Amino acid sequence: MRRKQHITIKLAAIFLCLSLWISLPVKAAAIDEQTRKILQDSLSIVEIDQEIERIGLKQTETQHKQQELQTQLSIQREQIQSHQERAGAVLRSYYMGDRDQLLSILLGAKNLGQALTLIDYYQIIISRDKDILTAYQQRYTSITELERQTAIAAAELQDMKSKLITQRTRVAALQEQVDQQVNGSSDSETLKRLIEEMTSYWENIGLYEVRRHFKALAAAMEGLPQFIQGQKGAIVTNGKKYTITIQQDEFNRFLQSRDEMFKQFGFTFEQDGITVQGKSGTMELLIKGHYTLENIPKNAIVFHVDRLVFNGLELPDTTRSNLEQQFDLGFYPQMLLPYVKATGVETLPRQLKVQLELNL
CATH class of the missing domain: 3.10.600 (pyruvate carboxylase f1077a mutant fold)
Structure with missing residues (x-):
């Protein structure tokens, strides 16, 4: 893995960097093809290093998100258990005919006053049954959505891990190639200086201008x-x-x-x-x-x-x-x-x- 260069440049150094860059060729087309390729690969290393950093930060964010979702999911699963038992009791009562018995009692009322009272009780029971079933349905929908979000976060995390491995392999290969070309150059010190000035120019001015x-x-x-x-x-x-x-x-x-x-x-x-x-x-x-x-x-x-x-x-x-x-x-x-x-x-x-x- 390439050790990324961290260059701290004050304003005067930036102007010096610019003057050196201009005195060296500003256009890569003005230099020989081999040097241009080395500079291009060096610039790619800088940018891929930045991509590795971005992926790493995103990976950390996704890991935290996944942990939070897992915690919420555990809480929802505990809460849905009680809702599930209550909803099951309501459904069994309908299946076993318990609510039919209530209706029969209502129809067998002896007078209007008793019938109205029984109607009130019946409506309260039915309304409570509906609330229990609705609450269970809402919990079930919520936990299903959480499970979906957790699965997406897990897939994103795995994708980012794969991208990180790919980019690290890529930057290592590029760095090895650049090192070999620089060491094999007839004037390696000048080439190293050119790479440093080009990198400084890009990081301090070029990238800002492009954006x-x-x-x-x-x-x-x-x-x-x-x-x-x-x-x-x-x-x-x-x-x-x-x-x-x-x-x-x-x-x-x-x-x-x-x-x-x-x-x-x-x-x-x-x-x-x-x-x-x-x-x-x-x-x-x-x-x-x-x-x-x-x-x-x-x-x-x-x-x-x-x-x-x-x-x-x-x-x-x-x-x-x-x-x-x-x-x-x-x-x-x-x-x-x-x-x-x-x-x-x-x-x-x-x-x-x-x-x-x-x-x-």
């Missing part, structure tokens, strides 16, 4: 329904079916109107995919992704990040997945038209099309 851009994009997407409504001819209807067409140039203008930073970044709609590319200061970012139609947990057009390249270095799947979870870049058709659902999505050269139909 800032994803956050701005997620915020902009919230205004997409209003943008579409304002575009003449963007929505075409054919009976119960609708087609939304978003033009690449109009979409870029929309983003630029939402945030100044998108003046340095452009979206390109391609066949079956989208490319986002741009430069901000010393950072160059390339995102490749695609949209899919999903119905769980709700009907939506969801964006998936297929590639994420920072200053020429491709970030691992763990980073892409984490950014997808943190920032929602999806599109929800029902925010545009309440009574429709998306049935398809496709990207074409310079166009994004979404198919909808009435969902009454």
